[in-house]
Amino acid sequence: MTPEGISELISRVALRDRAAFDILYASTSAKLFGVCLRVLGNRTEAEDALQDIYVKIWNKADRFAVADTSPISWLVAIARNHCIDLLRSRKPAAVELNAAAAISEPSPDPEQLAVAGGEARRIYDCLGQLDVDRAAAVRGAYLNGDSYEALASRYKVPLNTMRTWLRRSLIKLKECLEG
Template sequence: MTTLEDIEHYINRIALGDRDAFASLYNSTSAKLFGVTLRVLNNRAEADDALQEVYIKVWRAAGRYQSNGLSPMTWLITIARNHAIDRLRTRKKGQTGLDEVAELADPAAGPEAQAIASSQRAQINDCLDELPADRAKAVRRAYLDGDTYQDLADLMQVPLNTIRTWLRRSLIKLKDCLSQ
């Protein structure tokens, strides 16, 4: 049976890069640390993955371990528990499993909606073509490009109220055309 002094010795040897000490530490403590990760994660495969990552952390952090009279198992269990909690938090933050992804709706329009939109777009363009060119241009720039009435008045070199009248009358004509 491995004693706490043996575990402490393994950790000190691991800090020096001793692979045999690492293997001995793993053999002596992996069952206990697996239990810790499994209890937190409640998933055997994920707990096994977490355990491997815990031992990588132990390998890298062994040089920072200090004997302080407490059990070296406390240090190892703390690393395992904190790592498992981090994984659990990451999982809860929104990582979606494949089963859940399959049920997500596609935000893009489906083929039927695309066909309807295409038909409506063609109808709107046909109705815009029935307007005088300057009126159609004003409607497109105001309602599709976001130009202000003042921008249109400056661009077309007409008074602001004229632009307002053109747009109002053009929208009435478009409404009539689209309702046919």
């Protein structure tokens, strides 16, 4: 069918001519179905969309301006826009859920917890081999974040002595953990 013929049919549909609508549907439905199928990617959705599109064409035929637009372009624009609106209105699909499954859990798994627990026991056993004050100073400096100055004041020793305690204690801990 020629563009002029389609324009004539659309004009008659605007006047609520059902016979013209039937002819318009028969002449253009294959092309509009192809547009729907290409945009939606699903045959069943494309068939449903095509029905909605022809309802829109029936209701909006009086808005078609013969001089301004190619009739088939006008019909394709209605079909394409309707399908895009359908895509936008969809709820997020399971694809996002599948992508979320790939994100790892930040907390340690049971194996990592067991290894960490074993390492912690080894460290505390080695700390137990140090002098009580020196072990407490190591815990204060490296677990609690206490400053060397605060520790020196707490144990009433000079700052350089505290540094020596910590350095020697770390060397002993390293030897204990490696052995």
